[in-house]
Amino acid sequence: MQNTRLNNLFDAIATRLGQWFLNPWRRLSLLLISFLFGFFLGNAVSTTAGQEGVLDIVVAAFLVLLTEITSRIFYSPRFLERRSLLVDSLNLLKVGFIYSLFLEAFKLGS
Known part of the structure; x- marks a missing residue:
């Protein structure tokens, strides 16, 4: 890409956010x-x-497809060596989603 002021700004923001999230608590x-x-x-x-x-x-088929694609991304050999923050957060979003659906199923008694 060209080295414009907008690209420099976005690169600087991305670099600072990456450094900010290196803190384990964040x-x-x-x-x-x-x-x-x-x-x-x-x-x-x-x-x-x-x-x-x-x-x-x-809707159920679409949701199963989305969770399977997310699992395929998270457990692929390319991401097993190093885990990025985006992939980890996507996996935890999927885990929270599935956990919520299980709790709803238990509430309904089915």
Whole structure:
């Protein structure tokens, strides 16, 4: 890419954010927020998708596809040597999402 002022600004912001998240407590807090956001998303999806009851199978297939793609990304050999913050937060978002769906299923008794 060209070396413009906008590119320099975005590079500087990305570098500073990367350095800011090197602190273990900030990284842990971001991962915890990602898990809780996944829990919220699972709760929201289960209530809105079950409201009409028309597209339950399509929504369930789409959600299974998304979680499987996320698992494929997280457990691929390319990311096993070094874990980036984005991949870790995506995995914890998936874990919170699945955990929330399991809790909703237990609440419904099915």
